[in-house]
Amino acid sequence: MKLYILNVYLRIILFVIHTPISLLFRFYKINFRKKSNFTKKKNKIVFTCFGLDFYSFSSFFIFIFFFPILFFNSRFESKIFCSKKIKISETPKQVSSLITYRILNHLRLINKIAMNNHAEYHFLLQPLLFNYNKLSNLDKKIISNVSKKKFNGFNYQDYCKEFYKNLLLGLKQDEELANHYEDFSNIFEGISDQRFIDPVHFGNIGQNECAKLIGNKIMKSDLIKRQSL
Amino acid sequence: MIKSIFYLFILLYSLEIFLRFIFILYKSKKKEFKINFFSLFILKKFFFGRITFYPDWMIETIHGKIDNGILTNKFRFAAAKKYLNLSEEENLSILSQANRISLDEVKLIFSKNNAFEQLRYRPFFGLFNLPNQNLPYAKLNNLGIQMNSKDFEKKENAKRVLILGGSTALGFGASESKFNISNSLEKILNEMEIKNNKNSVIKWEVINLAFMASQTISDLNVLIVYASALKPDYVFHLSGYNDLFYYMHVNKDKRLFRFNGSDEIYSELYKSNLSKLILFLSEYFVIVKLLKKFFIKHSEFNKQQIYTIY
Numbered sequence: 444m445k446l447y448i449l450n451v452y453l454r455i456i457l458f459v460i461h462t463p464i465s466l467l468f469r470f471y472k473i474n475f476r477k478k479s480n481f482t483k484k485k486n487k488i489v490f491t492c493f494g495l496d497f498y499s500f501s502s503f504f505i506f507i508f509f510f511p512i513l514f515f516n517s518r519f520e521s522k523i524f525c526s527k528k529i530k531i532s533e534t535p536k537q538v539s540s541l542i543t544y545r546i547l548n549h550l551r552l553i554n555k556i557a558m559n560n561h562a563e564y565h566f567l568l569q570p571l572l573f574n575y576n577k578l579s580n581l582d583k584k585i586i587s588n589v590s591k592k593k594f595n596g597f598n599y600q601d602y603c604k605e606f607y608k609n610l611l612l613g614l615k616q617d618e619e620l621a622n623h624y625e626d627f628s629n630i631f632e633g634i635s636d637q638r639f640i641d642p643v644h645f646g647n648i649g650q651n652e653c654a655k656l657i658g659n660k661i662m663k664s665d666l667i668k669r670q671s672l
Numbered sequence: 673m674i675k676s677i678f679y680l681f682i683l684l685y686s687l688e689i690f691l692r693f694i695f696i697l698y699k700s701k702k703k704e705f706k707i708n709f710f711s712l713f714i715l716k717k718f719f720f721g722r723i724t725f726y727p728d729w730m731i732e733t734i735h736g737k738i739d740n741g742i743l744t745n746k747f748r749f750a751a752a753k754k755y756l757n758l759s760e761e762e763n764l765s766i767l768s769q770a771n772r773i774s775l776d777e778v779k780l781i782f783s784k785n786n787a788f789e790q791l792r793y794r795p796f797f798g799l800f801n802l803p804n805q806n807l808p809y810a811k812l813n814n815l816g817i818q819m820n821s822k823d824f825e826k827k828e829n830a831k832r833v834l835i836l837g838g839s840t841a842l843g844f845g846a847s848e849s850k851f852n853i854s855n856s857l858e859k860i861l862n863e864m865e866i867k868n869n870k871n872s873v874i875k876w877e878v879i880n881l882a883f884m885a886s887q888t889i890s891d892l893n894v895l896i897v898y899a900s901a902l903k904p905d906y907v908f909h910l911s912g913y914n915d916l917f918y919y920m921h922v923n924k925d926k927r928l929f930r931f932n933g934s935d936e937i938y939s940e941l942y943k944s945n946l947s948k949l950i951l952f953l954s955e956y957f958v959i960v961k962l963l964k965k966f967f968i969k970h971s972e973f974n975k976q977q978i979y980t981i982y
Binding site: 541542546549553556559560562564565566567568569570571579581584585588589591594599602603607610627637638639640641643644645648649650654655657658661662664 | 752755756757758765766769771831833834836837838839841843846847852853854856857860861864865868888889891892895896899900903905906907910911913916919
């Protein structure tokens with residue numbers, strides 16, 4: 444927007460003021476400066492304005508029309524002649540790979556911090572309604588409404604599915620995290636009762652079922668540890 | 673003089689109304705909210721109200737300024753209903769079926785002041801839980817975390833499980849705090865312990881460090897702060913979705929790391945008083961909203977500052 448204003452301003456000055464005046468000067472052979480400044484030993488100041496010395500009318504004229512650029516430049520801190528921003532359309536694959544990369548880095552660090560504190564780390568990929576095949580009527584309604592939302596021409600559901608797919612693949616292939624993750628994204632598969640209240644949150648029953656799965660995992664791991672001691 | 677002021681006022685007002693009309697049309701085209709053309713000219717909001725369309729409770733809860741009685745009749749899942757495009761009946765029946773409670777109970781539980789969680793900005797975390805809250809789905813202690821044990825230090829016979837994550841891990845959606853993930857897990861683990869060994873002296877403690885809208889980078893910082901003090905045996909991290917959600921639901925030029933309400937915090941941290949005033953007025957006047965783009969300086973330096981916090 445700011446660059447656009449500058450661009451328009453410069454073009455107006457160029458086409459409306461400077462070009463006609465320079466043409467006029469050329470056609471009528473008007474020349475204020477009969478001798479070149481360089482030939483003179485001492486420049487004769489024509490006049491002073493805003494505390495600045497002007498050696499010719501044309502330099503004053505140029506200054507008058509171009510000094511707002513200085514203001515714009517200092518005010519907006521933007522390059523006047525820089526190229527326009529390239530618009531990148533973000534496809535589900537692009538977005539998912541970017542976020543997966545970020546998450547995997549964070550998870551590796553969390554794992555290391557947990558290890559340093561002598562704790563066992565497990566990442567659980569949270570349940571998501573879009574990953575289910577068997578759905579209740581209300582779930583279907585939620586999905587149909589949410590999946591209508593579009594980003595860059597793609598359904599939001601596509602972004603979610605692609606992201607989960609990519610993240611699981613990343614976790615599986617990661618040496619540090621391969622044994623420290625669990626896919627909880629479709630733990631309610633095959634249950635026809637209502638579990639979700641929106642695409643990611645679930646009620647009392649869902650939370651209890653989720654807790655049971657975590658509990659089993661902890662107990663299993665803890666019993667192995669106790670036996671080894 | 674008075675006449676000219678009056679004409680100026682009329683001119684500005686008509687310009688404001690015209691711009692509001694265009695603004696609302698633009699927003700409705702983006703499907704950010706539904707618009708009824710016939711009610712447009714009767715609406716109080718259209719002529720005088722706030723033009724930034726998000727519910728008031730969202731701002732109040734983010735800044736932790738809930739006065740008594742303000743949210744008594746407000747339903748906690750009203751915004752979710754709007755987002756999911758459900759009718760009121762459908763919204764209530766989803767909650768009652770998922771929690772196995774009656775429709776009246778749903779209304780009663782999620783329409784109180786304490787049904788709305790209050791958040792407080794904490795550097796490196798984001799908007800963390802305000803301490804000492806008694807939410808329907810979670811009881812938060814004086815540190816803003818869920819912890820049944822009053823002793824912060826770990827006992828010899830205790831085994832600790834830390835839970836990290838966002839709202840799902842916090843227990844959002846449960847009708848009572850005893851049914852949420854962390855409390856259910858603690859109960860299950862202690863039952864299993866006794867089942868495995870009746871003479872066992874081990875006591876399981878589940879500490880929930882989850883908070884609303886948390887992303888993996890916040891969870892990392894939370895663990896750095898609390899891990900050495902709490903000495904956990906297991907760390908369970910239920911997360912993943914928020915990173916995608918907050919990437920998709922913010923402006924394209926602000927996507928490095930954003931969380932729920934980060935725009936308000938960004939303005940509070942880095943803006944001058946004049947900018948704050950312009951930002952405040954821009955919520956009420958489209959003219960100021962347009963002028964905002966020219967008055968408020970957005971340098972690359974300031975943009976990067978918010979990211980370095982986390």
